[in-house]
Amino acid sequence: MKMPELDADVLARRREIVQALRRIVPGEGVIDSEDEMRVFESDGLTAYRTVPMVVVLPENTGQISRVLRYCHEHKIKVVPRGAGTSLSGGALPLGDGVLLGLAKLNRILEIDHDNRCARVQPGVTNLGITQAVAHDGWYYAPDPSSQIACTIGGNVAENSGGVHCLKYGLTTNNLLGVEMVLMDGEVVRLGGKHLDADGYDLLGVITGSEGLLGVVTEVTVRLLRTPEATRAMLLGFPSVEAGGDCVARIIAAGIVPAGLEMMDRPAIHAAEDFVQAGYPRDVESLLIVEVDGPPAEIDALIPRLQEIAREAGAVTMRVSEDDDERARFWAGRKAAFPAVGRISPDYYCMDGTIPRGRLPEVLTRTTELSAQFGLRVANVFHAGDGNLHPLILYDANNPGELEKAEEFGAEILKLCVEVGGVLTGEHGVGVEKRDLMEVQFGEDDLKQQQRLKCAFDPEGLLNPGKMFPRLHRCAELGRMHIHHGQMPFPDIPRF
Amino acid sequence: MSGAQAFRPETDDQLLEAVRWLVSEDAPAELVGRGTKRRFGRPMQTEHTLDLSALAGIRLYEPDELVLSAGPGTPMADIEAALAEARQMLAFEPPDLSALLAGGDPDAAGGQRRDSLGGVIACNLAGPRRVTAGAARDHVLGVEGVGGHAMVFKTGGRVVKNVTGYDLSKLLTGSHGTLAAMTHLTVKVLPAPETEATLVLSDTDLADAGRLLTTGMAEPAAVSGAAWLPGRLAAGSFGDVGAGVVLLRLEGFAASVADRQAALAGRLGAGRLGAERSLTVLDAEAPADRWRGLRDALPLTVLNADAPLWRISVPPSAGAWILQALLRPETDDIGLLDWGGGLIWLAVDVAAPEGDAGETRVRAALAAVGGHATLVRAPDPIRAAAPVFQPQPSALAALTARVKESFDPKHLLNPGRMYAGI
Ligand SMILES: Cc1cc2nc3c(=O)[nH]c(=O)nc-3n(C[C@H](O)[C@H](O)[C@H](O)COP(=O)(O)OP(=O)(O)OC[C@H]3O[C@@H](n4cnc5c(N)ncnc54)[C@H](O)[C@@H]3O)c2cc1C
Numbered sequence: 041m042k043m044p045e046l047d048a049d050v051l052a053r054r055r056e057i058v059q060a061l062r063r064i065v066p067g068e069g070v071i072d073s074e075d076e077m078r079v080f081e082s083d084g085l086t087a088y089r090t091v092p093m094v095v096v097l098p099e100n101t102g103q104i105s106r107v108l109r110y111c112h113e114h115k116i117k118v119v120p121r122g123a124g125t126s127l128s129g130g131a132l133p134l135g136d137g138v139l140l141g142l143a144k145l146n147r148i149l150e151i152d153h154d155n156r157c158a159r160v161q162p163g164v165t166n167l168g169i170t171q172a173v174a175h176d177g178w179y180y181a182p183d184p185s186s187q188i189a190c191t192i193g194g195n196v197a198e199n200s201g202g203v204h205c206l207k208y209g210l211t212t213n214n215l216l217g218v219e220m221v222l223m224d225g226e227v228v229r230l231g232g233k234h235l236d237a238d239g240y241d242l243l244g245v246i247t248g249s250e251g252l253l254g255v256v257t258e259v260t261v262r263l264l265r266t267p268e269a270t271r272a273m274l275l276g277f278p279s280v281e282a283g284g285d286c287v288a289r290i291i292a293a294g295i296v297p298a299g300l301e302m303m304d305r306p307a308i309h310a311a312e313d314f315v316q317a318g319y320p321r322d323v324e325s326l327l328i329v330e331v332d333g334p335p336a337e338i339d340a341l342i343p344r345l346q347e348i349a350r351e352a353g354a355v356t357m358r359v360s361e362d363d364d365e366r367a368r369f370w371a372g373r374k375a376a377f378p379a380v381g382r383i384s385p386d387y388y389c390m391d392g393t394i395p396r397g398r399l400p401e402v403l404t405r406t407t408e409l410s411a412q413f414g415l416r417v418a419n420v421f422h423a424g425d426g427n428l429h430p431l432i433l434y435d436a437n438n439p440g441e442l443e444k445a446e447e448f449g450a451e452i453l454k455l456c457v458e459v460g461g462v463l464t465g466e467h468g469v470g471v472e473k474r475d476l477m478e479v480q481f482g483e484d485d486l487k488q489q490q491r492l493k494c495a496f497d498p499e500g501l502l503n504p505g506k507m508f509p510r511l512h513r514c515a516e517l518g519r520m521h522i523h524h525g526q527m528p529f530p531d532i533p534r535f
Numbered sequence: 536m537s538g539a540q541a542f543r544p545e546t547d548d549q550l551l552e553a554v555r556w557l558v559s560e561d562a563p564a565e566l567v568g569r570g571t572k573r574r575f576g577r578p579m580q581t582e583h584t585l586d587l588s589a590l591a592g593i594r595l596y597e598p599d600e601l602v603l604s605a606g607p608g609t610p611m612a613d614i615e616a617a618l619a620e621a622r623q624m625l626a627f628e629p630p631d632l633s634a635l636l637a638g639g640d641p642d643a644a645g646g647q648r649r650d651s652l653g654g655v656i657a658c659n660l661a662g663p664r665r666v667t668a669g670a671a672r673d674h675v676l677g678v679e680g681v682g683g684h685a686m687v688f689k690t691g692g693r694v695v696k697n698v699t700g701y702d703l704s705k706l707l708t709g710s711h712g713t714l715a716a717m718t719h720l721t722v723k724v725l726p727a728p729e730t731e732a733t734l735v736l737s738d739t740d741l742a743d744a745g746r747l748l749t750t751g752m753a754e755p756a757a758v759s760g761a762a763w764l765p766g767r768l769a770a771g772s773f774g775d776v777g778a779g780v781v782l783l784r785l786e787g788f789a790a791s792v793a794d795r796q797a798a799l800a801g802r803l804g805a806g807r808l809g810a811e812r813s814l815t816v817l818d819a820e821a822p823a824d825r826w827r828g829l830r831d832a833l834p835l836t837v838l839n840a841d842a843p844l845w846r847i848s849v850p851p852s853a854g855a856w857i858l859q860a861l862l863r864p865e866t867d868d869i870g871l872l873d874w875g876g877g878l879i880w881l882a883v884d885v886a887a888p889e890g891d892a893g894e895t896r897v898r899a900a901l902a903a904v905g906g907h908a909t910l911v912r913a914p915d916p917i918r919a920a921a922p923v924f925q926p927q928p929s930a931l932a933a934l935t936a937r938v939k940e941s942f943d944p945k946h947l948l949n950p951g952r953m954y955a956g957i
Contacts, residue, residue: 154749154852177755199698212702213673226930233850235877236659236670236709238907238925239935239953244672244705248698265755288599294622294726334755334798337791393694395600426600427696465696473699480699481689488688488942489701495937507700518944520558522685527559530552533543533589 041088041129041471043505046136050116051093057116058094061138064106069144071095080139083124083131084186085472087442092119092133097141101219101227101257104140108255109225111138117501118223120251122163122194125186127389128470130198130250130506140255142193148172149258155233157216159260162193166200169261178263181208184466185374193256199248201466203299203373204330206424208264210466212247219258220246223497233260245492250468251503253496267332270298271342272366275349276323276356280304283325284399286352287423290329293348295341299330300424301373304403307380307418307431308372314379317372320356327423328369376420377431384416384433388445392456393465396426405455406430413448415441427465428456454479469507477509486510491517540564543586547679547687547718553585554716554947555685563950566712568608568651571633572658576711576952577923578915585948587653590718593617595693602676602693604721607653614652624727627671628662629655630830635844635912648831653717659709662830663760663784666752666875672708674723680707680715683943693721706938712949713957714942728759728786732796733817733825736803738777739763744872745855747781747803752851752875754802756795760784760826761875763855768834768871772825784826834871835882843883843892843913849906851877857900863887894921901925924953 050057054072062070071077072094082089098104111118117137124131133139145161151173152158158169158180166187169180183202184190190200196218201210208214217231230246231237246253277283283302290297303311303319303326312319319326327349331341342359349357360366372379380387394402403419410417416433430452434445453463453473457480463473477486486508493500494514504511542564544550557564564583567573591608598621605614611631618624631648656678661670668674677691690703707714736747744763751758765779773780783799785792796816804814817825828834835844849857854876862868867884883893892913901908907925910918927935932954939946939957951957 152850152852153753155850156752199702201696205696209669209673210696212705213669222930222934226934228928228931228934230931232905234848234906235665235851235874236661236672236848236907238848239927239931240714240938241659241672241705241709242934242938244702244708247705248702253701265753265757268755291601291726292599294729296726333757333787334791334794336794337788340788340790393692393696395597395602395694397597397600422696425695427694460692461694462692462697462699464699465694466698468698469700477700480692484686485688485690486700488682488684488686488690489703491941492701492703492706492938495934495941518940520684520944522555522558524561525559527552527556530542530549530556532549532553533545534541 043134044511047115050136054093057114060110061094061096061107064110065096065098065103069097069099071097080121080124080133080141083126083129085127085129085132085470088129088132088471090133090135092139093136095139095141097144099144101221104255104257105221105225105227107138107140108221108223111501112224112499115499115501117504119503120197120255122191122197123165123189125190126194126198126468126470127391128464128468128472130468130470130503132471134505142191145257152233153178156263157233157260158263159258160192162256162259163191166190166192166195173263174266177266179266180261181214181264182211192259192261196247196256196259197249197251198466198468201422201427203301203422206300206422207296207298212244214262215243215247215259216262217260218243218246218256220254220256222254223499223502231260250470250507252493252507253502269335269338270330270332270366271338272328272330272360272369273342273345273349274319274356274358274369275327275329275354276320277325277327277353278323278355280325280403281400282353283327284396286327286349286354287396289348289352290345293344295344297329297424298332299328301328302326302421302423303373303376304419306416307376307420310379310383310418311372311376314382315371315375317368319372323356328373373420380418380431380433385435385437388432388434388449390430390432390449390452391427391464391467392453392461393425393427394456394459394461396423398459402428402455402459406452409448409451413444415445415448422465426461450476471506474507475509477507487512487517494518539582541584541586543589545589547590550590550716550718551681551685551687554681557583557947558683558685558945561945563947566716566949568654569610569649571631571637571650572654574636575632575658575911577955578919579949579951581950585716587716588651594719598623601724602721603724604693604719605652607651607717607720609652611650611652611655612647615648618724622727623724625674625722626664626668626725627674628664628668628830629671630660630662630832632660632831632911634836635832652720656708656717656720657710657712663762663826663873666761666877667757667759672705675704675708675720676723677721678704678707678717679719680717682715683945683947691721695723711952713939713952714948716948730789730792731784731786732792734783734796734800734803735773735815735817736781737773737813739781740778741855741859744779744781745852745876748855748872748876749852751783751799751803754799756785756799757787758783758799758875759786762829763872764834765869765871767869768837771834771837772828829873832880835880838869838882839885841914842885843917844911845879845881845883845893845897845908846911847879847881847897847901847906847908848877849879849901850904851875853904854879857904860900861897891921892917922954
């Protein structure tokens with residue numbers, strides 16, 4: 041992976057830089073010993089590691105603003121980091137950069153029931169928000185599987201999803217406002233407790249910007265009432281097609297379940313071997329369908345769903361009778377990653393999205409690729425919204441196998457784009473999918489995105505080397521190629 | 536080349552060519568869809584027009600995949616008709632502001648809406664269901680367009696789960712045509728609710744309304760529309776409701792709606808929360824019309840068509856008292872609440888005019904709670920002089936200007952529509 045060239049000037053000034061940062065963030069907040077910095081050398085994409093030049097752990101917005109202003113003035117690169125669970129290398133440090141850890145900003149600032157929102161610092165964990173409001177019957181809806189660890193700031197930066205985002209949306213649909221600091225130290229607030237931030241939807245563009253546009257220092261999230269009741273169904277099918285068909289029928293019937301997850305046979309077996317969730321072993325696909333709401337609604341929906349599942353050819357059908365049983369249905373799905381980790385020394389998690397109807401075709405071709413690369417693959421799938429997580433099994437100790445797994449993964453992602461989908465549904469581009477961006481986007485598409493980056497960070501100091509396969513200078517991107525009086529009068533219909 | 540040009544491209548290539556010409560001539564243009572919102576925003580001094588209404592038609596609609604793509608000029612009426620056939624909807628309930636802004640009889644088009652998909656997206660308009668379903672920006676999956684560099688670009692895609700690159704679709708949504716001419720829009724659609732019911736609490740004044748809306752929205756009943764109309768604006772649809780009427784809408788499967796309706800009525804009914812009031816329920820037959828009217832702000836059309844109109848977004852629990860504070864005593868200032876209190880429509884009394892259509896006092900009222908106010912309707916000279924959209928603090932305004940330049944460095948597309956100089 042080619043990263044931006046190390047800036048020798050900056051590295052030569054390392055001591056001076058560390059001292060300056062210590063003046064801004066006193067005490068333990070600046071770490072420069074290689075040993076202590078090692079815990080920050082990678083995020084959830086552990087294949088890539090770099091020890092940063094220095095780690096800074098600020099405690100408030102003022103310090104963050106001053107750190108960024110200093111780095112801006114001295115042309116020092118900065119990589120923001122939340123909990124470091126990114127699966128795409130978004131928080132991968134740079135050897136000549138400051139790693140700006142936000143974990144110390146971990147306070148819940150305000151819970152406002154009347155306006156159904158909470159204002160929190162970026163280092164609060166995703167689950168921490170729900171835990172702070174659950175006793176009053178509220179929750180924060182997006183629920184990535186990493187929710188015990190990942191931070192809300194990281195969620196904003198990655199626009200994270202979860203198993204319930206089919207009905208409740210992604211992070212971006214559950215935010216009301218943020219405070220963020222730009223690379224030059226300016227602090228801006230977008231949105232607030234009201235709906236629809238004014239002006240351009242910069243809140244929308246910050247969400248999912250992978251730490252390239254600004255450092256999020258406060259987040260106002262929408263809270264929802266905890267559903268009165270929740271039930272899940274476990275449905276087994278003799279083929280992937282039948283499972284996919286069932287999903288389409290559910291949607292066509294006007295039902296949007298809270299969760300709609302699918303696993304293929306290898307994933308079912310791995311999960312069952314690991315947690316004994318009671319999954320049937322003799323099916324090709326397994327669906328978990330979860331519905332929530334008032335009990336009357338659930339009672340009305342379950343028979344409808346059973347009918348649909350029968351029509352789609354379900355060979356196993358179970359409905360959870362209580363929360364324990366529902367938890368068991370989910371246990372296998374939730375443990376799918378570690379379960380696969382148990383049957384293989386390493387696995388590589390992919391994250392493409394496809395139009396749902398193309399699932400059978402994509403899985404068939406994935407199976408062919410699996411044979412071609414000689415690597416096994418297990419599939420878990422957010423079936424409702426077409427987000428596919430193929431897990432490629434490999435052994436990093438076998439020379440060349442990591443590269444082979446990466447190549448296989450790239451082929452799967454290209455396939456996703458080919459059938460009308462995208463490279464990443466929720467894990468982000470980071471360094472991992474950076475060089476595949478040109479598969480999905482043309483040169484002009486990427487240029488427009490980079491022009492936007494220039495509006496936020498013209499020097500390209502914030503998290504460079506991520507997301508874009510090629511770095512262009514802002515001046516070059518802004519250049520116009522048409523000049524005054526150059527175009528003949530166009531021959532276009534008029535009113 | 537001289538003289539005002541009114542381009543009406545029929546293909547993306549023609550549009551690109553027209554934008555190239557604008558670039559080459561340094562000639563700004565007004566972007567128009569079906570023209571119902573031409574008077575929304577600041578008046579512009581553009582000589583030329585880029586009419587996008589011929590880039591129309593539904594290009595893809597897959598109900599099973601919950602996705603629809605269409606050209607920006609596609610009439611919303613066509614889109615709603617296609618969706619209705621599959622019992623689906625645009626869940627953000629886009630309003631048609633043509634009766635308010637373009638004047639005329641809302642029924643002139645046979646009850647059909649007159650706006651375009653592109654206009655709805657460009658203005659990020661959402662109706663009463665905004666409280667649960669989100670705004671237009673939450674439903675836009677992908678956009679293709681031509682920016683002020685005269686280059687075609689695409690962003691997003693046709694799937695819901697997509698974090699590949701910056702979400703420029705959201706940025707274009709609500710940019711009022713100031714960043715790019717959109718040529719292709721892909722939106723998420725959802726199943727329409729099986730049925731709906733509306734709790735109607737009459738004899739509610741603004742103070743009651745504040746409490747009832749906040750309480751209603753905090754219930755687990757999943758209220759998908761929460762509004763208050765003063766008696767004078769409610770009369771047309773609801774008859775005599777005394778001081779005013781609170782409306783709480785429930786949607787979904789029949790069994791669920793019935794259940795939630797009973798629970799909510801129990802919580803809010805007479806005797807609770809203070810004042811005596813009557814509670815009735817409108818069933819599925821009746822309410823759709825009324826919510827449609829509220830969506831399009833039709834209750835305000837009974838007022839003098841010259842009355843300046845403000846659309847104000849505030850923290851929902853503050854809506855009622857802010858509206859109260861904005862009604863000048865001894866005048867006919869009047870307003871209504873939507874979005875559980877989070878959206879205020881304020882009509883300023885024409886008989887008690889202010890030089891700035893109330894701008895100074897509206898902005899002042901928001902200072903304490905946050906939010907933003909848009910002067911949706913006022914005579915051109917006032918909209919040219921007073922900021923139509925919420926003025927931004929300097930760091931944000933500077934960022935906004937840089938974002939504009941990153942799409943349209945020569946300020947050719949709807950210049951000045953949102954902010955002077957942008
Ligand atoms: C076991 C496991 C399961 C997972 N499951 C899911 C899942 O179900 N759904 C899902 O969407 N993701 C999932 N993820 C991915 C990951 O947890 C999410 O992307 C998460 O949002 C990252 O949060 P973080 O705090 O760890 O951020 P980090 O990994 O520290 O950073 C992620 C990115 O955000 C930037 N960033 C972090 N904080 C800020 C800030 N305050 N301001 C600006 N930029 C910032 C970083 O620079 C980096 O680019 C999973 C990861 C693991 C390891």
